[in-house]
Amino acid sequence: xxxxxxxxxxxxxxxxxxxxxxTGRFASKSEFIRSLIRLWQDEKLAADIAEAEEDIAAxxxxxxxxxxxxR
Numbered sequence: 001x002x003x004x005x006x007x008x009x010x011x012x013x014x015x016x017x018x019x020x021x022x023t024g025r026f027a028s029k030s031e032f033i034r035s036l037i038r039l040w041q042d043e044k045l046a047a048d049i050a051e052a053e054e055d056i057a058a059x060x061x062x063x064x065x066x067x068x069x070x071r
Contacts, residue, residue: 007033017029017032017033020032
């Protein structure tokens, strides 16, 4: 099920999106926005992984012996 979300954009941004849709790369303005959200999610995940790797390298972690240790 999809939720409908309305957003307000400055004319300049709307024109940029419209131009990208007209290239055929995106089927609609909604698809363009969904693509941006997916990119944001990917970047956030990559940043979270990098932060975790830094924590591990610095010794800031706790070894789990069992699933009970997650609590």
